[in-house]
Amino acid sequence: MTDISPEPSVERAKTASFRALFPAAELRLYASGAVVYCVLALLTHDVVLNWIIGPLFITVWAWYIPVFQEKWARRRGRE
Amino acid sequence: MSWAAHEFENFALLKKFGVRTSYLGLLVGALGPDFLTKAWTYYGADNPAQFHRGWPGLGFTTSLGMAVIAAAITWKVSKGHKAWTWGVFIGWTAHVLTDTFDTAGAMVFWPFWWKNISFGAWKYGAGQGKFGDAIAYYSSLGFAMDLLALLLLVVFAWRTLSRDWFETMVRPVDGAWDWIQTKFAMPDRALLAFYRGFFFYGFCRFVSWSIIVHAIEGWPFDLTWGSPFWVAPYQPW
Numbered sequence: 466m467t468d469i470s471p472e473p474s475v476e477r478a479k480t481a482s483f484r485a486l487f488p489a490a491e492l493r494l495y496a497s498g499a500v501v502y503c504v505l506a507l508l509t510h511d512v513v514l515n516w517i518i519g520p521l522f523i524t525v526w527a528w529y530i531p532v533f534q535e536k537w538a539r540r541r542g543r544e
Numbered sequence: 545m546s547w548a549a550h551e552f553e554n555f556a557l558l559k560k561f562g563v564r565t566s567y568l569g570l571l572v573g574a575l576g577p578d579f580l581t582k583a584w585t586y587y588g589a590d591n592p593a594q595f596h597r598g599w600p601g602l603g604f605t606t607s608l609g610m611a612v613i614a615a616a617i618t619w620k621v622s623k624g625h626k627a628w629t630w631g632v633f634i635g636w637t638a639h640v641l642t643d644t645f646d647t648a649g650a651m652v653f654w655p656f657w658w659k660n661i662s663f664g665a666w667k668y669g670a671g672q673g674k675f676g677d678a679i680a681y682y683s684s685l686g687f688a689m690d691l692l693a694l695l696l697l698v699v700f701a702w703r704t705l706s707r708d709w710f711e712t713m714v715r716p717v718d719g720a721w722d723w724i725q726t727k728f729a730m731p732d733r734a735l736l737a738f739y740r741g742f743f744f745y746g747f748c749r750f751v752s753w754s755i756i757v758h759a760i761e762g763w764p765f766d767l768t769w770g771s772p773f774w775v776a777p778y779q780p781w
Binding site for chain 2: 473474475477478479481483486487495498499502503506507510511514516519520521522523524525526527528531
């Protein structure tokens with residue numbers, strides 16, 4: 466996922482609509498991360514529910530899932 | 545004690561105080577009181593409430609006096625970084641005030657007044673162990689506190705979670721963001737996710753514990769003042 470949204474600005478931050486500030490692809494990325502993390506939490510109870518693993522999980526998720534998606538798309542494009 | 549409310553309130557404070565405040569400073573302040581005490585409260589203390597919130601114990605860490613001390617240390621260490629100093633003070637203060645809602649309360653005015661201030665909205669449950677504490681908290685008005693904090697954030701401060709807000713009002717205030725990005729070679733989207741991380745964690749924590757406590761373990765809600773009924777009444781030390 467490449468960053469294609471407009472250049473950030475204070476004006477946009479204060480006045481733009483929800484849809485403009487939160488692109489659908491980004492919402493899908495975070496929603497999928499939340500589902501996976503909550504399922505892990507339900508399976509392990511409090512093992513993953515802590516203030517180190519929680520924030521790190523979404524950081525790594527938002528970092529690498531788009532990379533895997535792009536690799537997967539390129540691979541499918543070649544086939 | 546409060547759970548996810550501590551994660552949510554930082555973003556509302558960021559909306560309120562804007563570029564005067566470092567988000568990372570807020571985070572350090574909000575986590576500070578529990579970081580100093582929480583593990584011992586669950587796993588080492590004979591009297592968790594006294595150890596965590598009282599005296600003799602580490603109750604003074606949850607006080608406005610300690611917020612001032614933490615801010616002064618931050619001022620010294622950061623060589624006078626105002627946004628960090630202000631952030632630590634505001635975050636620590638918010639934590640202290642939020643913790644006054646349970647039955648143990650907090651030594652708010654330490655060192656001038658060593659008594660705890662408590663509104664007694666829900667029972668302090670750390671004496672039940674971490675799992676028991678979660679059951680007590682998410683069955684009581686603590687659940688309502690987390691839900692209220694989440695709703696306030698979603699209604700009044702949702703813009704603070706946007707990339708535009710982060711890039712124009714959070715990152716420029718605090719050089720630590722550039723340091724983190726460079727140090728870990730993070731793309732912008734990962735740094736943004738790190739910024740949103742405690743909202744994500746707070747939201748998932750709230751949802752997951754609510755499901756575990758009520759849908760899986762089958763505990764009932766008791767949303768009365770001073771709930772839940774199955775936790776023994778709080779005994780002052």
